[in-house]
Amino acid sequence: MPELRQNPATKEWVIIATDRAKRPEELGTGVINPPPNEKDHCPFCPGHEKLTPTEIFSYRTYGTAPNTPGWWIRVIPNKFAALQPEGNPDRFQMENLFLYMNGIGEHEVLIESPEHAQSIATMPEKQVEEIFLAYRERYIALSQDHRFEMITIFKNHGLNAGTSLRHPHSQIIATPITPNHIRHRIEEAMRYFDDHGTCVYCDMIEKEKKLGDRIVAETDNFIVFEPFASRSPFETVIIPKSHASTFDSIPPERCKELAYITRMTLVKIFRSLNNPDYNYIIFSSPCHERSLEYYHWYIMILPRVTAVAGFELGSGIYINTVIPESAAKFLRETPFE
Numbered sequence: 001m002p003e004l005r006q007n008p009a010t011k012e013w014v015i016i017a018t019d020r021a022k023r024p025e026e027l028g029t030g031v032i033n034p035p036p037n038e039k040d041h042c043p044f045c046p047g048h049e050k051l052t053p054t055e056i057f058s059y060r061t062y063g064t065a066p067n068t069p070g071w072w073i074r075v076i077p078n079k080f081a082a083l084q085p086e087g088n089p090d091r092f093q094m095e096n097l098f099l100y101m102n103g104i105g106e107h108e109v110l111i112e113s114p115e116h117a118q119s120i121a122t123m124p125e126k127q128v129e130e131i132f133l134a135y136r137e138r139y140i141a142l143s144q145d146h147r148f149e150m151i152t153i154f155k156n157h158g159l160n161a162g163t164s165l166r167h168p169h170s171q172i173i174a175t176p177i178t179p180n181h182i183r184h185r186i187e188e189a190m191r192y193f194d195d196h197g198t199c200v201y202c203d204m205i206e207k208e209k210k211l212g213d214r215i216v217a218e219t220d221n222f223i224v225f226e227p228f229a230s231r232s233p234f235e236t237v238i239i240p241k242s243h244a245s246t247f248d249s250i251p252p253e254r255c256k257e258l259a260y261i262t263r264m265t266l267v268k269i270f271r272s273l274n275n276p277d278y279n280y281i282i283f284s285s286p287c288h289e290r291s292l293e294y295y296h297w298y299i300m301i302l303p304r305v306t307a308v309a310g311f312e313l314g315s316g317i318y319i320n321t322v323i324p325e326s327a328a329k330f331l332r333e334t335p336f337e
């Protein structure tokens with residue numbers, strides 16, 4: 001019997017297709033070896049710095065000049081930016097109905113490693129820690145610009161997740177608006193807070209710990225689980241156990257632990273699904289709505305092992321062909337070291 005499940009934090013309904021359920025190991029995809037000579041044309045490889053816009057920020061060996069090799073993390077403006085930095089965030093209305101504004105924003109690319117064929121699952125943990133420290137620095141810098149409402153940090157890994165560039169990189173986009181689907185999450189969390197006096201995410205963490213069957217991994221300060229109403233197979237959440245609504249509230253020294261648990265989760269996904277394409281997104285409250293009691297920052301990993309089809313697009317109801325409890329068990333049992 002399929003199950004309709006509602007995510008208590010977003011009120012989104014998901015169909016868990018128990019009778020069409022696949023075994024978690026049936027979904028492996030992916031390519032592990034890069035084609036030869038790919039690096040010769042890669043704009044993100046060291047030595048090719050002139051092929052990218054001027055760097056905004058880098059972690060580099062002392063004494064090396066910007067836009068030359070010697071870096072281990074490099075942030076550049078996106079050459080094909082979705083938004084442009086200049087302009088003001090004034091809203092306009094046409095015919096008293098159609099609201100519009102300038103497409104202002106920052107769109108940055110964070111090159112995660114000088115090594116072309118690495119991914120977070122194959123990098124040393126120290127490098128992953130540096131990535132999170134750099135995310136944090138850029139988040140803080142961009143949120144100082146009062147025109148921006150939201151800083152979205154995300155990663156597309158592989159063709160099905162929206163990137164054709166193999167060199168490991170993430171993107172950071174600052175937007176002057178809070179999109180509706182984020183606003184919806186925040187409002188549902190606020191409603192939950194009004195009813196219960198607690199943060200729905202803190203409550204989810206507590207109940208998931210009590211039940212245990214959807215937990216993938218846990219450290220002192222973070223927990224990884226498959227949401228009760230996962231929209232797609234192996235949807236995975238990494239969330240801090242202590243309440244905080246913005247990503248930049250993570251103390252820098254805790255980025256090491258976040259790197260450890262994120263890398264562990266991605267190694268397990270890499271091994272169990274044979275290097276699948278995936279996206280991850282850091283969800284955080286809007287810049288001007290800091291320290292919210294009812295919202296909680298987290299990272300969501302979405303392996304792209306099934307395609308979104310007409311029914312999902314039309315109805316907004318997802319059909320998930322892997323039971324979240326089986327996915328969690330499978331990931332728990334996949335060796336890490």
Ligand SMILES: [Zn+2]
Pocket residue numbers: 039042043044045115116167
């Ligand atoms: Zn490269």
Ligand SMILES: [Zn+2]
Pocket residue numbers: 199200201202203242243244294295296
């Ligand atoms: Zn919370």
